[in-house]
Amino acid sequence: MKLDTLTQSIGEWLRGTGPESDIVMSSRVRLARNVAQFPFVSRASEADRADVERFLRERIASVPVGRSLDSIDVGRLEEIDRQFLVERQLISREHADAQGARSVAIDQLEQVSLMINEEDHLRIQCMHSGLDLRGVWEQIKVVDEQIEKVVPYAFHPRFGYLTACPTNVGTGIRVSVMLHLPALVITRQIDKVFRSLHKISLAVRGLYGEGSQAMGDFYQISNQTTLGKSEEQLVEQVGDVVPVLIDYERRAREFLVRETEQNVHDQVSRAYGILRTAQTISAEETMQLLSRVRMGVLLGLIGDVKIADINSLLVRTQPAHLQKIRGVELDTKDRNIERARYLRQHFEAGGAGGAASVN
C-alpha cells in the first residue's frame, strides 16, 4: 500500500457519517492478544520480535478476516510516515515510537487495523464512523475468531487472555467512543461529566489516547477494567453512557443558542474568520477553531460549510498530513504558515466566499 494514496481520503473515523455523528465522531474496539510461545514485547530480543512479526503476519494473511489487508513495515517507515499513521489513528503513538520489528495491517476502508509488536504482540482494532459499538464488536469478533484458528493465543483458564500489562488482562478489550463536546466545555459542565464517568469506572482521554491532551473539545470515553465482565457487558457499559452524554451535549447546545445566541454566534464566526484569514496558525489552534466552527455549522449559525469538510480539515491540517499533502518536510514555523495558506485556499475554493458566507 502506498501511504500517499491515503492522503486523498480522510479515513474512517472522520467520515462524519453514521448514527449521532453530530456528536459521536467514531466508535472503536481494540483487543490485546499475545502469542503463547514468545516472551512479551518488552522482554523480547530483537530476533524474537522479528519472529513474532513474521509468525503473526504470515498466519493472519492465511485466514479470511473479511477484508483484504495491506501490511506496512512500520519499522522501516520514515518518522513523518509513522506520524501520518498516528494522525489517522491506524497505529498508536507507542507503536510509532517503538524499536525493532513491527508492522501494521490495514484494510482499504481503514476500519480494521492490526498492530504487530505494540505493547502486546497483537492489537486488533476496528473503528466505525458515528455511534456503532455493536457493529464494531461484531466485526472485530470475526477478525479475532479467524486469527485464533491459526495463532495460539496466550490464555489462562482463570485470568483469560494474557497481556503484557495486568491492566488489560482478561478480555483484553478496550471499547471507546470519540465524542465532540464543545457545548459542555463552553458551559463548563465538562468536569462534572468526567467526574461522574470516573465513578462508574470509565476513562476519559484526549484525541490520541493514553496521555494525550484534550484538543479541540474531542474526548475519548472508554472502559477502565477488562476482567470480570464479558466483552458484551463491557461494550454495553460504554454504550449505555453515550446516549446520556449525547443528551447533555444537545441540551447544552440548545441552552447556548437560547440564552446566549449572540455570544455563540460571535464566537463561532470569529473562529471561522480566523481560519479563513490567518497567515500563520498552529495545529492546536486550528483544531480548537475547527471544533467551534463545527459546532456553529451544526447549530445552523454558519451556512456554507459542510461537516465532512471540517472533519477532513481536522486531519489534513495536522503536521504529517500537511507535509505529505505539500510534498515537502517543513519545520514548525513553516508548517504554521503553510497550514494557514492551506486553510485559506480551502475556504476560498469551497465556501461561498467572503464575509457574506457567515449567516
Place this chain on the structure above:
Amino acid sequence: MKCQQCEKQAVFHITELETGAVREVHLCEDHARAYLNQTEAAEATDSSAEGGPLGVGQTAEDLAALDQKACDMCGITFFEFRNQGRLGCPHDYVQFAKELEPLIANIHGATEHTGRRPSRAADPAAGEGTEELTRVIGLRREMKDAIGCEDYEKARENRDAIRAIEDRWITPARLEGPPGSAPTA
C-alpha cells in the same frame, strides 16, 4: 501567556483530565518537556504493580525476597516487573499468580475471566496449550546459553524439545489461503 515556571512564552497548554478534576497547565517548551516526562513516568508506575497492595502485613524482607523471585521461562524478576509495569511472558501469570492476584483484584475488582475463550481451548486443555507453549520460551533461552558455552549436544536437545512442543500445539499454517505477502514500506 507566560510559562507558569519561567518568563518564557507558554507554548504548551496541557489539560489534565485523569486526576479526577480538570487542571490547566501552561508551559514553555523546556518546562513542558520536563513536565511531560515526569507525568509519563508517573503514569507508567500508576499502571504498574508499584504502590499496589501486594498483600497486607508484608515486611521489607518478604518484599525483598519476593523481588528476587524470577520466572522459570523468561527469567524476569518480580522486581523488574514492579519497575517496568510490564510482565515478561505469559508464564508470569502462573509463576507469580499469588503475587499478581491482589494486584489484579485491585485493578479490575475481579479475578475471574468471564468473557470469551479461544474455541480450541473449549476442551479441558484450555490453559494447557499456553502452559506447554510457554516452555518454549525457557527452552529457547537455555538453548542460547548452551550455544554460548559451546554445549551443542544440549542445544540440539533443546531444539528437538522445542520442535516437539510446537508440532503438538501449533496448528500448521493453512495452505489454501493466500501466501503471507511481504510487507511494503
